[in-house]
Amino acid sequence: MKTIILATAIRILIPLFIIFSVYTLFRGHNHPGGGFIGGLIGSIAFVFHTMTHGPQHTVDTFLKLNLYGYPRQPNQSRSLYLMRMMRVNVWRRRKMARHPDIKHHMVRIESVYIIATGLFLAATSGVFGLLSGQPFMHAYWSDFYIPVLGKPGTPILFDLGVYLLVIGVVLKITFVMSEE
Amino acid sequence: MFLAILAGFLLAFAAPLLHRWLGKWVLVPMATLPFSIFVYLLTLTPAVLGGDKLGELHDWAPSLNINLHFFLDGLSLLFALLITGFGTLIMLYAGGYLKGHPLLGRFYLYLTLFMTAMLGLVLAGNIISIFVFWELTSISSYLLIGFNQDKEKSRNSALQALLVTGLGGLALMGGLILLGMAGGSYTLSELLERGDLVTNHALYLPALVLILLGAFTKSAQFPFHFWLPNAMEAPTPVSAYLHSATMVKAGVYLLARLTPVMGGTDEWQYTLMLVGGITTVLGALLATQHTDLKAILAYTTISALGLLVTMTGIGTAPAMEAMVVFLLAHALYKGTLFLVAGNVDHATGTRDLTQLTGLSGSMRYTAIAALLAGMSMAGLLPFFGFIGKELLYEATLEESPFRWMLFAVSFFSGMVFVAVAIALGFGVFWRRSTKPTPLQHPDKLLLYLPPVVLASAGLVFGLLPGFFVTPLLRRAAESMLGVEQVFELALWHGFNLVLGLSLLTMALGYVVYRYANRLLSYASRFNKLYLFGPANLYQLTLKGFLIGATKITATIQNGYLRSYIAAIVTAQISLVVLALWDDGPRLELGNRLHELSQLRLYEVVLLLMIVSALVFLFKSQSRLTSIAIMGIVGYSAALLYILFGAPDVAATQLLIETLTVVIFVLILHKLPTFKYLSHATERYKYVLISLTFGAVMTYVILIVKQYPLDSQLKAYYGQNSYLLAHGRNIVNVILVDFRAFDTLGEIVVLAVAAIGIMAMLKLRMQKGEKP
Structure with missing residues (x-):
């Protein structure tokens, strides 16, 4: 489905959608919103993108990680190598992309991974309570307050898990439906 | 004793790893374990021979009266020594017999698992734990018989053994529960002293029948004897250990164990003597009809088991x-x-x-x-x-x-x-x-x-x-x-x-x-007789089950979403009607008619929108129109939510409606043209179901509204959501904090559904079918 207006508009709107969805997620604790609604808002952005550009393009644009790296030197320790790789991929991306020795890997983030991450976050948020002898899912809150977002605590983690899971599920369904 | 069982399970699952590390020397740790348990049991022997009964209690589910209770007296000791002593030799033998076999580690896993389960069975002092270990022996026996998994005959024999002993296990579970009810206890040592109470109880006969069924299937008594010769497909160490010395004697053990509790009555004696006697003669007779060493041994084993049962019966x-x-x-x-x-x-x-x-x-x-x-x-x-x-x-x-x-x-x-x-x-x-x-x-x-x-x-x-x-x-x-x-x-x-x-x-x-x-x-002359034998009956039953299951599945799972939904909705209607029919509260509308005058204009408009949209939906001739109309219904419902002060629900509804419409549009042009395939009367049937469902739900809500709302819960959440959970949005606080466990369950369902959708559509695509 190619409509130029929607296709152009959605590219500008996606960051807005994402920011708004994250805002809804964190706002949910005190005002209408929350992980489920936030996740739906976030996923709608991608669904519209898939609708106008096709699933392959959506995956290429948003769900591919470019990783840079070089093979491990023979006498380099494994941990040092891992740390170097992290630095290469986090702080020096621009410079490394043009470097001749550096190899370029593309990693596709499957939407199932997003689902799994969400489920993992939601489940582990309850373990904190379990570890300190309280019942599973007992909530813990920190004492400080972050502006806009509110007080961090384990329920926020749980909500984040729900958010990711909803995004993952909707993306998966959309991709599967539109790929065939 | 608990440690011995635990060590057995741990070592069993370590076996494949040990095989990888130690190669053929894996037999050393595997044989050491039964041997050390054997020695440990020997140290307990003087106490038992002196007439002591040793017990050991670990809580399992104390509220259900189920404990991990170990109990050692003469009978258990005899069996336990037999199991561990023979087990040691078998472990050594298996090392030689399957030398160089790539799956030796797995074999040791199954064998040790079996040995531990069998040991648990004879040491258990609680009839529920007896049952648990009993089933474990059935399962490990299944795995061992089917060890040569590339042979079809092994797989069939394994399945046969599992089905027959599993059937018996199921019966045994019922029997043991009935026995526990009759005797008022699940603990063996208490039951052993309540023989009179049990035999005079009304539940005695059903319990007896079920327990005997369990024991007879396990010990290959007539007419369940046929699985044992087939089980000889297993590697020989297994046949020697499970199917002659230990597992098949589990049934005999159970009978012997329960003799003081259930024995002594006429039913007990005559059944055991009759079945045992037939099995003895049949086993002996069939043993002369074979030339395969293991088959001969299997049939003589059946005969010997029959003798043991007969003796218990006397x-x-x-x-x-x-x-x-x-x-x-x-x-x-x-x-x-x-x-x-x-x-x-x-x-x-x-x-x-x-x-x-x-x-x-x-x-x-x-x-x-x-x-x-x-x-x-x-x-x-x-x-x-x-x-x-x-x-x-x-x-x-x-x-x-x-x-x-x-x-x-x-x-x-x-x-x-x-x-x-x-x-x-x-x-x-x-x-x-x-x-x-x-x-x-x-x-x-x-x-x-x-x-x-x-x-x-x-x-x-x-x-x-x-x-x-x-x-x-x-x-x-x-x-x-x-x-x-x-x-x-x-x-x-x-x-x-x-x-x-x-x-x-x-x-x-x-x-x-x-x-x-x-x-x-003379063997060939019996062939006609075998046609009526239990082995053939088993085959026929199995085939019948398969055919029946296929037919039932084809009827129930017909692949039409509408019939599934109709079934779910109809079931709910009938449940609600059933609950309300007899003693449900009566609806009194008379004094509430004036509430109708409080209707706002926008409420009426929304209602009219929904109703007219539904009428159009029923008449619509294109898929796009129907999706759009469904969207109208959904958005109107969302508006209603907003008007009644539920912004969270409304937001969710709005988003879901949007997503549904968008996803539908995404695949719209790939679907075949929209046609009414079903007959018009069938559609009216669904209309009728929908109308009834709506009416029932309205009725329920009206009745609920008739009574003042007991809002303790609301007050509780209202008071505590900010104080305890630091959130002002009660709905969200309930979702992520008070009832977070429910939400976790829901999102797990969501994830599973996504994986299911993926599997269904992807698999079909790989087959090259049209989705």
Whole structure:
């Protein structure tokens, strides 16, 4: 489905959608919103993108990680190598992309991974309570307050898990439906 | 004891890893474990022989009266020693038998798992834990029989064994629960003292039938005997250990264990004697119809199990005495003979009796073991088997209305045992032959050591019966009879009737052996009879189940979403109507009509929108229109939510509607053209269902509104959501904090649904079908 207006508009709107969805997620604790609604808002952005550009393009644009790296030197320790790789991929991306020795890997983030991450976050948020002898899912809150977002605590983690899971599920369904 | 069981399970699952690290030396730790448990049990022996009953209690589910309770008395000790002692030898033997097999680690896993489960079964002091271990033995037996998973016959035999013993296990569970209800306790030591209470209880008969079903399937009694010969597809160590010495005796153990609780009644005695007797004769008869070493051994095992059950059924002191002695003797010689058969198979590549001769020269030690075991089986004088047979005859000749029947049964089986013993212990190895069967490899230490040890145990126990065996067996018989027993085992009873009958058995057994070929030639005449046998019945039942299941699935799972939804909705309607029909509160609308005047204009407009949209939906001729109309309905509902002050629900509804419409549009052009395939009447049927559902739900809501809302819950959440959970949005606080566990369950369902959708659509695409 190619409509130029929607296709152009959605590219500008996606960051807005994402920011708004994250805002809804964190706002949910005190005002209408929350992980489920936030996740739906976030996923709608991608669904519209898939609708106008096709699933392959959506995956290429948003769900591919470019990783840079070089093979491990023979006498380099494994941990040092891992740390170097992290630095290469986090702080020096621009410079490394043009470097001749550096190899370029593309990693596709499957939407199932997003689902799994969400489920993992939601489940582990309850373990904190379990570890300190309280019942599973007992909530813990920190004492400080972050502006806009509110007080961090384990329920926020749980909500984040729900958010990711909803995004993952909707993306998966959309991709599967539109790929065939 | 708990530690022993735990160690067993841990080591079982470490076995594949150990095999990877240690290679063929994996047998060292695997054999050490049963041996150390054996030694540990030996240290407990003096206490048990002194008449103590050792118990050990660990809480499992105390609220349900289910505990991990271990209980050691004479009977358990006898079985536990048998399991661990034999287990040690089997572990060694398996190391030799499956040497170099890539899956040896897995084999040890299954075997150790089985051994631990069996040990747990005989040590368990709570009937629920007995059942749990019982099922574990069934499962590990299934895995072991199907160990050669690439052979179809192994897989079928394994499944057959699992289904038959699993059926029995299910019955047993019911029986044990009924028994626990009748006796008022699930603890064995308490039940053992409540025999009278149980036998006079109304639940006694059903409990008895179910428990006997469990015991008979496990111990391969007629008409469930057919799985045992098929189970011989398993590697020989398994056949020797599970299907002759230990697992099949679990049923006998259970019967013996429950004798003080349930025994002594007419139903008990007659059923056991009848079934045991038929099994004994049938097993013996069928044993003469085969030439495969393992098949012969399997059928004689069935026969021996039948004898054990018969003895339990007779239930007198001499019978119990005979049963424990024969049980031990049988385990020793039958285990040996199985191992010998495995050796022969391993070395020559065949198990056919007619092709095997003169092996004594090339397999010296195996031959000696076979000879010793054969003599014990035949009941020759200095062997333990002799004592067993003497006692059997004595027990059957006790004063009772069936004495001659019982004697005939044991005499017949004794005769066949003699013939089989001669064929296996003598014929295969020692009969002179000009052309001995050639060997593929010479005898190996690991393969001949275990049978030699077992067979010599039979000889030693026979020569020195008073030393260790008698006190142990006495305590074992005592736990079945519930009274103190005094009996002494002796080799020589003097010249009496029983000795004469023993000699007669041997003479006739030799005759059977001589004319075995002629007996074999009758085999083909029985073929027609087998058509009506239980094995065939099993096949037919299995086929019937498959056909039935296919048909039911085709009816229920017809693949039309509409019929699923209709079924769900109809079920809910009928449940609600059922609940409201009789004593549901009556709806009083009369005094509430004035509430209608409070309707706002926008509410009426929304209602009209929804209703008219639904009418259009029913008439619409294109898919796009219907999706758009569904969208109108959804958005109107969302608006209603907003008007009634539920912004969270409204937001969710709005987003879901948007997503539904967008996703529909995404795949719209890929779907076939929109046509009404169903008949018009069928559509009216769905309209009717929808209308009824709407009416029922409205009725329910009206009734609910009739009563003042008890809003303690609302007040609680209102008060505590900010104080305890630091959130002002009550809905969200409930979702992520107060009832977070529910939400976790819901998102798990969501994730599973996504994976399911992916699997369904992807799989179809790979098949190249149109989705």
